[in-house]
Amino acid sequence: MSERATNEPPSVCVVDDDEDIREAMRMILEMKGYEVLEADDGASALEQLHTHRHPCVILLDLMMPGMSGWEFREHQRSDPELASIPVIILSGVHDLASRAREIGAADQLQKPVDLARLLEAISRQCGKA
């Protein structure tokens, strides 16, 4: 399930406990031709990743009930099947750059996010103009 067929659109996994954020992301990304996987915490995200086609990038919130973003990264990085999927941190925490380095994220976006930067960051990971 890790490889996507040439005719399949790239997918993005959005992990955030806030339903409104997930909904807004879905709307925008689907308009841009992405498939969207949603999860309200880390545990749910791991389950989605194991049962669906691998996304080209994971948009990850850090502060979540259940399994937090930090805990999710620990699981993901220790899982050979999932470790290679790039992660973009999307969070309102301060000092985001150092947090992103700590957990080895490919990129980081501060909430509230700039739409152009969001799309650019995703397309950089997914190779889609």
Added chain:
Amino acid sequence: MATRREELVQQTNVVEERAGARGEDEDTRSLICAAFHASPEGLAVTSADARLKAWNREFAALWRAPSEIRDGAAMMRHLRAELADGEVLALDPTAPEHGAARIMRCRDDRLIESTSRALPTGRLWSFRDVTDRERAEGERRESEARYRALYKKTPAMMHSIDREGRLLSVSDEWLTALGYERHEVIGRRSVEFLTPDSRRRATESVLPEFYRTGCCRDVHYEMITKHGEVRDVLLSAIAERSPSGAIERSLAVLIDVTERTRIQAERDRLLVDERIARTDAEDALGRLDTVFRSAPVGLAFLDRELRIVRESDWLAALLGDVPGGEVGLTFRDRMPSIAAHIEPILRRVLETGEQVTHVPVEVEVGGRPGELGSFLASFYPVSTARRGLVGLGVVVVDVTEQKRSLELHARLFREAQAAVRARDDFLAAASHELRTPMTPLALYLQTIQRRLHGGQPIDPEHVDRALRQLSKLSALVSDLLDSSLVHSRQLEVERELASLGSVVQAVVEATRASSSRRIDLELPAQPLVIHGDRLRLAQVVSTLLENAIKYSASSAPVRVVLERNASEAEISVVDHGIGIPPDELPHLFERFFRGRNAPITHYGGLGLGLYICRDIVARHGGRIWAESRPGDGATFHVALPLALPESTST
């Protein structure tokens, strides 16, 4: 005797002269013979050729000659046989001719003295038994020799002086003590050997008195040795007087008391030192005792049997007793509550001689049950030079205040840390909470903007959703404002008659609309009317419901119950979430409170909702509380007084 002998010799001479002058005069001869034989001395006459010619009866008796000896030669043989070995007979013609007395020793140890006088035709010998006399004389000589030896050799300083005070003799000990040879001192005045002071005293007072009384006793003089050292002596003397009573010479015995004087001086010095030391010690003890009694620390001495020998007033007061009242008690009797803990330490100090310090102890203060004070006790071995380890010194320092202060500091520090953490958590949470609705709001607005720029129609759904995020934001800002009002006690409620059921139902329905969570609602058959602020009470129910959803799994339903309970309306919000640790229940309604099982990394929220709820409920005269079994969710209860019937009817 000598006079008698001389008379006899004269008589004999007279007899011989008469015989020679007048020839044979028989009467005279008879008379002379009678006198010769009647002499109490042994007399014998020898001829010019030294032959024994005649002897009297006493002579025969003296020499124990048998009466049958008549012949002079036989008598001579007898005499020689009578003499002890080696003795020479005075009548022997070979003996030297002399007139002086001569003593011969017989075989039976008698001593016989002989004297002789020449006659015109021979020699007259006179003999006497001088055994007793000679023995007495020998003994006298021997005694005198012994006396002299004793005088010289006796281990005492002795001297004798003549009338002018010049030394006649000195004992060896005298010479040794003063370092002189005998020839250096004999003839010198005895006072020359005294120090000037002693000499003055001797000449001015001691000697005049001595010449008057003839004795003196234990006169203290300082003598100077040949090497210039001073020796202390005690001199006692007696005088030998002539028959006229004049003092001829004096014998003195001197006792060298230099060492004794030195020892006495040393003893005096030691006594003075000891007296000073004792005074010092008494002063020190006095000061120590003052310190001991009034020092603001606990001091005690225990003997080796752990009996209290002394304890300071402070310690006695601390333990609620009269000072000194507990002397003699054992430590166990005195401090039963800590004896089991402390006694092994005391015994260890006694066994090892090593101190043990800063042992924390808690005891009841002032004998008041339950009032515990904190102390640090130190135990020191106490030794004396003479008796070694005699017991223990105990020093007790009251650290109750320090401990309380430390505990207060620790508590304040914990609280300060908690406050800092709460502030940091609040800022992080506030940032998170504000950014959360801002994120979709920004996305919707930017999408609308793009479409406007691209000349595309705007989706009204995007605008609605943007507005919904805006109302979330304004609710957050309201919470911040409300908490500020609560904090300054300025939150106002506008009370009116209201159906609590309607308020609860409206909140549940609004929540159902925005959340996929199952919410069960139980309402009473009869409406429950209260006198309250609808919006504020809706805020309370909404906060409880949002928390129930937030802190439980998405699959777990939430239940809201409204019921009447006597004169109160009671709202219960029940979840099956993470619950609340029991020790945190009392802090649940404090500002910025965050449960330790709900860290900021997992749960957002400003920590203000319950704080505001408590104030709103309180302003309605109601109560709010929570029940929880950890891991099995929580139930929040709000009890509000029902409106009075008369007010509902109006």
